[in-house]
Amino acid sequence: MRxxxxxxxxxxxxxxxxIDGRTVAAAEEERFSRRKHGKRPLPFSAWELPEQAAAWCLRRAGLxxxxxxxxxxxxxxxxARPADAMGLDDPWDHLRQTYARxxxxxxxxxxPGLDPDIVRFVPHHMAHAASGAFAAPDAGASSVLVLDGRGERASHLAARRVGDRLEPLHAQDLPHSLGLVYEELTEHLGxxxxxxxxxxxxxxxxGTPRMxxxxxxxxxxxxxxxxxxxxxxxxELCAPRGAxxxxxxxxxxxxASAQAVLxxxxxxxxxxxxxxxxxxxxxxxGGVALNCVANSRIAREGPFSRVWVQPAAGDAGTALGxxxxxxxxxGDAPEPMAGADLGRDWSDAELGAWLKTAAVPFDRPPDIAATVARALADNQIVAWFQGRSEYGPRALGHRSLLAHPGHAGNLERLNDVKGREQxxxxxxxxxADRAPDIFDGPMPSPYMLFVHDVAGEWRERIPAVVHVDGTARIQTVDPAAEPLVARMLQEFERLTGLPVVVNTSLNTAGRPMVDDPRDALECFGSSPVDLLAMGPYAIRRGDAFRTHDDEEL
Known part of the structure; x- marks a missing residue:
């Protein structure tokens, strides 16, 4: 089936x-519209569809x-039920039901050309549950836990996968919602x-969880x-903070108190x-599953031997689910996700054409991975644009900003580049084979959805990636799945003795992650990034832009 x-x-x-149970393509509308999260979650915007993402998915498959x-x-x-019947203060919520119908x-x-009779309404939390249960590798019979802000009338679902069926076991009705409570605090904190x-x-x-x-x-x-x-x-707990x-x-x-009770x-x-x-x-x-600190505690203290988190755990993942x-x-046997790189990509020739159109100097080194490793070893910041873009909010080695982890100042430097809070x-x-020597936590961790304790002897060696509590949200890299990233890491280790590189998303504050070549060039042009590695090509800031002394300005 298609x-x-x-x-x-x-x-x-x-x-x-x-197509026949295999995921061919998946993408978020924000990567096309360049509007963070695609839209705000207001009743008035409920009619907006992922038109560009859907059209691209079809083009990708030639359908x-x-x-x-x-x-x-x-x-x-x-x-769904009326908002007041669910204990929600949202007088316009009925618009969501109208638009959904x-x-x-x-x-x-x-x-155009779509038969509306083939559209099927899938319960929101069942879609979330399927995105976990059916996409997980080697899950078989497994338990599923979904938590977010809200669905039709609930905020939670406990279920079980048995073969190709999902059996709901319990749902928590609104207004009780862990996701909405966390959202309220987010707003309260500015x-x-x-x-x-x-x-x-x-x-x-x-902080400390004194409350x-x-x-x-x-x-x-x-x-x-x-x-x-x-x-x-x-x-009553603390004064609100202005933005x-x-x-x-x-x-x-x-x-800290809210995190602890969650x-x-x-x-x-x-x-x-x-x-x-x-x-x-x-x-x-579900959106709550993007809380990697909570995920790690479930993995560490919970009764399950293995915990797997859908990399597009938020609402975007319900398209797949x-x-x-x-x-x-x-009757199609769903195939597990092989990776989160399900978005757009461009051939080397297409990338070269973009660069020629942009009229920026570039070259094609013999090995882009080695070139990037050398730049990182020299403490340069690198924009890394390779292969298909990621599905979900994490940069996983396809649309990334990279830096040397051995310099503590690179944390502040990257936050300045991205324009975000320090x-x-x-x-x-x-x-992946070096991770257990440095980090303690769930392994493998290819999607950055757990936090790991950093071994004491390594905290001073890679200070840029060690959080204030001594943890790090790691991405383990399997050379079979990510050969180019692995080759870059191997070369960086040869040059520096460190098998670790700083990885954060290729974007600036308030903007979606870079997706296409134009996005990458615009981000490179507007941010103090030293090198853009786009496919096999290298674009260096010193070649592309003339720098000015303070006296000239």
Missing amino acids: ILGINALFHDPAAALL RPQDLDAVAYSFDPRL EAPNFLRTAL FLRSSDEFKVMALASH LPELRRHVYATGDGGFRATGVPWH DEPWTQAHADVA EETLLDLARWLHGKTHDSVLTLA GALLLAAGG FRPVAPMVL
Whole structure:
């Protein structure tokens, strides 16, 4: 079957294409529109579809809309209830249901030739669950835990995969929502709600959970597979922070307290689920599963032998999950994800044409991996644009900013390049066979969805990637899966003795990750990056741009 998955209703609109159970393409609309998260999650924007992402997925496979057998839309309006009946203060929420019901006709307009009768509504959390259970490698019979802000009427789903079926076990109805509680705190701390929750997680490492007893009164597991999470009096715990105001210790402490109560609740939910299924494997999905600190605690203290997290755990992943669920139900055996590099790419000739059009000096060194390793060893910052772009929010060696981990100042330097807060860490990529020597935590970790303790003797050797709490969110690199990245890491280790390179996303603050060559050139041109490695080509700042002394300015 040829199945197109669509996520559109809330945020992170995305499309994914499956052919006979295999994922052919997946992409988020933000990478085309250059609008962070594609849109804001407002009822008035619920009609907006991932038109460009969907059209590209079809082009990638050489298909027309009329060639599709089914379209999975990851929200089922038939399950929704009025906002006030769910305890939500959202007088315009009914627009979401209205727009969702009309999605088949909207899709017919966006994709001319599409038969609206092939559009299937997939429950939001079942789509999340399928994105974990069916995409995980060697999962077989496994447990699934989904947590996010909200779906049709719930904020959580515990389920089990048995063969090609998903069996729901428990769902927590709204208004109780761990995701919405974390969103409320994000806004209280002066960050952008439904966007900057990862900043709260980073800030938590700078605080102590002294407000945990108070938060436990409002957020806790109920022992039956559900939880309570609503009505937290944030204003009583600390003063709100303005977006342009510095954070205080009280802000860090409330973030640490919220992080702690989230982890406790997730552990209780995981233990309840394991008690029902006795599975060895747990898969996680939903926006809360992007909290790598909580994921690590579940892996470390929870009852499951292995934890796998969908790399596109947020709503974008429901495009893939919805398609996987329809594929499994239609008799196609879903194939696990081979990697997150499911987006666009360009041939060497096409990249060369882009560079000629941009009229920037460039060259083609014998080995771009060796050239980049040498630049990094010389403490240059490198923009790395290689292969297919990533599906999900993590840069995994295809659209990355790279730097030397041995210089502590490179953390501040990269945060300045990206224009973001200095309390935020950057991540290391490391050769998979060397990772256990340096980091302690779940292995392998190819998607940067866990944090690992950094061995004491290594903390001084790679200070740029060590967070204030002594951890790092690592990406392990398998040479068989990522030969070019592995070759660069091997050469960097030969030059420096360090099998680790700093890896952060190739973008600047408030903008989506770079996706196409124009994005890469614009980012390179507007940021103090020393080298752009685009495919086999090297573009050097000193050659492309004339620098000016202060006296000239």
